[in-house]
Amino acid sequence: MKLKHSAGFAAAGVLAMALTACSSGSDSGDDAAESGDGAISGDITVLTNRTDLIDTTFQDYKNTFESEYPDVNVEFEGITDYEGDVSIRLNTQDFGDVLLIPNTVSKDQLPNFFAPLGSVDEVSETYRFVSEQAYEDQAYGVAITGNAQGYVINKKVWEEAGITEAPTTPEEFVDALQAIADSTDATPYYTNYADGWPLSQWQGNRGVMAGPETEQILADTDEPWTEGEEQYAIDSLLYDVVDAGLSEDDPTTTNWEESKTLLGSGEVATMVLGSWAVTQVQDAAEAAGGSPDDIAYWPMPFQVDGSFHSTIGGDYKNAVSKYSENPEAARAWVDWFAQESGYAESQGGLAPTVEGELPSTLSEFESLGVEFVEIDPAPAGEETALSDIYDTAEIDLWGNVYRQKMIDTARGAADGDKASYFDSLNERWSAARAEVG
């Protein structure tokens, strides 16, 4: 334990020196907090949404950080309704020194509240997901953790059905689920239809075929639900699974909390979710008397050029308040949190650093040779192009309404079939594109 810490200190110390050197070069100011020898000092307040960790894990972070930067004193402020409270507090100048950028802040508002951390290229050398909170080539936030996309499986059930390799095509995936249905008592796939939001997790897989520019491509496509398009492939897979009767009997009475236990205990074999779900399902597996090792995470069964892809994205981003009195100390915390704290790993998430290793939850990704896809941000001036289209078309790509209707169609509870439903989606989409212009 001790050894590990001191190694961490050394690394962070080198980094801190590099950073102070860097920032004192670029910073205009005679900063009171920064003394001549480059030591960082001052009090900083850190806002966090993790009220559950504030008295435990975060206190350890504070101790470690403060022993590394003895002149800095860190205070946490836990906020339960983080989005709501902080969005309002942004109107004052008192919103702590380090805070997570609320989702309500649009990119062009970033410079109003936060201090720039450097150019996108510069910051990207160290961190992933930089462009997600950047404006006019300035980066404003560093992710606290990251997520990959794919599906969570109960390995024991899959192995019982004789499947040990991740399916490489949608057909193989459906066949695998069929094998589970035939040879085990488990429900092969669980849609979580009633809670709705888990259905939107499917959309998180955009980019696995079309690549980083998938959103622009989608906004430029007239009929995305046509064979060969990415949107068709993703939605088609869900449709086929339900159509083949491989999902739960009554989707209207599903329950998210319960579904974790079902998957953990092997009554359900598969769910498409972000990688953030793995630790939760592992906990559920353990609580149900199983082993966390039963739970694995596989990439979606769409291969491009013979390799799997997984879309990755950042979680909340730590940023430095524009009004911080000790921006150096605040910046040091942001970097330390991303690089040294081990927060991402403890959450089973992807490290926000470029060099970061895969978390144990994604251990299978390494042997499968999964390539990560980071979605490109929309070009300036076209940020709302895609959302304008789906709002106008009333097709909630990130919601549950149209996928619920799709599941209803697939299980025979609504009129029509795959062709007619996808036709109607195409029709609405192209009409909306024409209207939005």
Next chain:
Amino acid sequence: MSVSTGADVRMRQGTNRRGLQPRRRGARKPRQVLTPWLFLVAPVVLLVLFTYVPVTNMVWYSFTNWDGLDPVKEPVGWTNYVEIFTRPEIFQVFFVSLYYVLGAFVQLALALYFATILSFSTWFKNFFKGILFFPYLLNGVAIGLVFLYFFRPDGTLDALLSLVGVNEPPQWLGNPDIVNVSLASTSVWRYMGLNFVLFLGAIQSIPEELYEAAELDGAGSWDKFRSIILPGIRQIVGLSVILAISGALSVFEIPYIMTGGANGTETFVIKTVTTAFTFSKVGLASAMAVVLLFIVLAFTWLQRTIFPDDKVDLTS
């Protein structure tokens, strides 16, 4: 103004008893004129602030294409209203309301039945009153969750049915032909208690002598119901009908919590909420809300025409 209320007199006596100086009458005069207005200020301000201003705003939004966030609200004239009346899928959801309208009549009939029975002397009268009114006291969200477990496969209802030998029950919420009946029944279960209490109160305000007189004339229970009770509570029945119908048109809570409007259970209000907050069409959604307001007003007008507000006279 020499009229003094009982309270005034008591107050003056009180002050005298404590030996304090009696207050001068002249100083109170302007206040007496102001008093009623002061009492009115609070409710009127609240009413204007929280009812009329938001409604006016909503009507204004309904003529714009506002998305809910944009600082600019661009006026678009009647476009939103035209869209409502030209897109069949918006009005189609009113078919779902028919289930609740039918449910409302079942609900009123049941309430009337129980109110009549319990207005006569019955065993455990107060116990039954409590049982029947109890669901109305429960929170709508709690009811939604309770019935979600009640209706799920192998849930409470299926377990009860298997006791009486029904082993292959349908999917109460999963089957699109049944789901709306299930939801409407939940709604009936919840709101019947309120109608029941209203009817019971009205029935109990009918003078006892009428029943005695009727009994002397040899009237049975059915005769008493038909000739005394029903005419006696006609007003409250009329009111309940209109409340039940407008409630059925704007039903929201139970289907929203139980199915979220999926599987063909989408009602007009759920559609409005989705339009506003999922598809960011606050302008169109406001127009839908205005249309719903006018539909409900139309039904109210219809009810006032059918059940005019005349005095009930049972003795004639």
